[in-house]
Amino acid sequence: MTVSLLAVIIASFLFTQNRLTGFVRDYLYHQRIRQDSLSVERLAATVAPLLQSAQTDALNETISAAGSELGGRILVLDPDGKVQFDSFTRLEGTRLALPVVVSILAEGEQQAYAIYRRTGPDVDPSGDDSRVSYCAVRLTGSEGDLGVLVYASPVAEMLNSLAEVERQVGLVFLAAALIAVLLTGLFSRLLTRPINDLTKTIQKMGKGDLSVRANVRGNDEMRTLAENYNVMAEQLESLDQSRSQFVSNASHELKTPLTTMKILLENVLYQPDMPREMQEEFLGDMNHEIDRLSNVVGDLLTLSRMDSHKMELHWKRVNLSETVNETIHLLLPQADRRGQHLESRVTPGILMNGDASKLSQIVYNLTENALKYTGDGGRIVVTLVERGKNAILTVRDNGIGIPAEDVGHIFERFYRVDKARSRETGGTGLGLSIVRQLIQLHGGEITVSSRQGEGSEFTVRLPLEGKPYEASLS
Numbered sequence: 051m052t053v054s055l056l057a058v059i060i061a062s063f064l065f066t067q068n069r070l071t072g073f074v075r076d077y078l079y080h081q082r083i084r085q086d087s088l089s090v091e092r093l094a095a096t097v098a099p100l101l102q103s104a105q106t107d108a109l110n111e112t113i114s115a116a117g118s119e120l121g122g123r124i125l126v127l128d129p130d131g132k133v134q135f136d137s138f139t140r141l142e143g144t145r146l147a148l149p150v151v152v153s154i155l156a157e158g159e160q161q162a163y164a165i166y167r168r169t170g171p172d173v174d175p176s177g178d179d180s181r182v183s184y185c186a187v188r189l190t191g192s193e194g195d196l197g198v199l200v201y202a203s204p205v206a207e208m209l210n211s212l213a214e215v216e217r218q219v220g221l222v223f224l225a226a227a228l229i230a231v232l233l234t235g236l237f238s239r240l241l242t243r244p245i246n247d248l249t250k251t252i253q254k255m256g257k258g259d260l261s262v263r264a265n266v267r268g269n270d271e272m273r274t275l276a277e278n279y280n281v282m283a284e285q286l287e288s289l290d291q292s293r294s295q296f297v298s299n300a301s302h303e304l305k306t307p308l309t310t311m312k313i314l315l316e317n318v319l320y321q322p323d324m325p326r327e328m329q330e331e332f333l334g335d336m337n338h339e340i341d342r343l344s345n346v347v348g349d350l351l352t353l354s355r356m357d358s359h360k361m362e363l364h365w366k367r368v369n370l371s372e373t374v375n376e377t378i379h380l381l382l383p384q385a386d387r388r389g390q391h392l393e394s395r396v397t398p399g400i401l402m403n404g405d406a407s408k409l410s411q412i413v414y415n416l417t418e419n420a421l422k423y424t425g426d427g428g429r430i431v432v433t434l435v436e437r438g439k440n441a442i443l444t445v446r447d448n449g450i451g452i453p454a455e456d457v458g459h460i461f462e463r464f465y466r467v468d469k470a471r472s473r474e475t476g477g478t479g480l481g482l483s484i485v486r487q488l489i490q491l492h493g494g495e496i497t498v499s500s501r502q503g504e505g506s507e508f509t510v511r512l513p514l515e516g517k518p519y520e521a522s523l524s
């Protein structure tokens with residue numbers, strides 16, 4: 051940015067300087083020509099009659115006086131170009147073939163003006179500048195051409211004025227360029243510092259430190275960028291934390307049944323004379339643990355497929371009423387075993403777009419929870435109604451309920467209100483998080499209201515036509 055700005059400044063300066071000194075030079079030359087022509091013409095008017103009447107002394111006097119008055123050298127040439135009078139009295143008698151003289155004598159001009167390097171007569175031996183201006187005018191008498199009057203003078207003064215203008219312009223430019231460089235330096239520092247800071251923060255984050263945050267300051271786009279970056283960093287950090295939490299929870303969940311199984315197996319292995327019934331009981335327990343292990347692994351696989359968006363929903367027109375009834379039917383024996391009353395109030399013929407097996411899993415998990423967390427002889431009611439463009443499924447129980455402080459967490463992975471109790475019933479705390487994700491894949495939502503000791507009610511809203519964008523991709 052600094053370089054391009056400087057380039058623009060230099061280019062515009064060179065252009066301005068060129069134009070400006072051009073104007074000044076033209077003006078000064080013009081002035082000089084006018085002044086010289088006027089003086090020479092006036093002098094010619096005096097000299098011509100003196101020349102014609104051959105008053106040599108008067109002529110010499112006039113020429114010397116005019117020479118010192120004008121500050122230059124005055125020459126009078128005859129029609130052949132020979133010097134008759136010279137105010138410096140050095141060239142008398144020599145022929146002078148200056149172009150200005152030629153243009154009057156040979157080309158018939160009345161007047162001629164030119165500036166030459168000093169090749170002609172020595173005008174100002176002390177002058178530094180070698181340029182000399184020549185102004186020539188035809189001398190005419192009553193009987194025709196008398197010759198040429200030439201006035202030669204140094205132009206150093208004029209050139210000095212021009213050099214002064216150039217110097218002044220140069221100074222102005224230098225000052226402007228200096229200020230521009232300082233300002234661009236300042237602006238680019240102001241502009242690049244927050245970018246550099248952010249880059250360093252990103253580099254630190256790239257090296258694995260997810261706790262770093264960008265400095266939020268100012269009130270411009272950089273501030274918005276830093277704020278958005280921090281939001282992203284926070285999400286990444288919490289994602290990272292929940293990922294390691296998940297891995298540690300999952301390992302723990304897998305380790306527990308493995309430890310139990312090892313103990314059971316060692317009992318059977320190292321006690322060969324163990325009674326057969328006892329052996330069978332141990333093996334039965336091991337079988338139970340294997341079931342539990344396989345359930346946990348199944349749930350983890352489901353979650354990981356959903357996380358990586360590999361979960362494919364087989365969309366079709368589903369009779370949700372039938373799906374709910376069939377799923378409840380599967381759970382009836384379990385309810386019967388504990389003397390629980392499982393009731394379904396399903397409006398028949400509710401159709402929706404969805405994946406039948408996933409919808410069934412939603413109903414199964416919620417109802418199974420209701421049965422698990424309700425005492426023997428309790429009551430569980432599953433309702434399905436159509437409301438507007440949605441199907442509303444509710445699973446209500448009069449079980450143990452959920453303490454207020456836990457309600458907000460029950461959809462988190464591995465979250466269980468009462469770890470010991472859940473373990474007895476074989477829960478891992480993954481059921482509800484799977485349920486919630488399946489509902490979201492169908493474009494719906496789940497809410498819960500519960501009172502400890504009184505029971506819980508889970509409400510699921512499922513859009514009948516909804517085919518969410520993400521799901522439609524897979």
Ligand SMILES: Nc1ncnc2c1ncn2[C@@H]1O[C@H](COP(=O)(O)OP(=O)(O)OP(=O)(O)O)[C@@H](O)[C@H]1O
Binds near residue numbers: 423424479
């Ligand atoms: N109907 C309910 N009544 C009371 N508490 C419930 C109910 N449903 C869920 N909970 C609480 O929410 C927690 C999380 O439920 P979730 O279904 O995710 O896990 P889980 O049932 O313990 O194990 P699983 O992964 O086998 O389903 C349960 O451990 C339980 O404490």
Ligand SMILES: [Mg+2]
Binds near residue numbers: 419481482
């Ligand atoms: Mg459950």
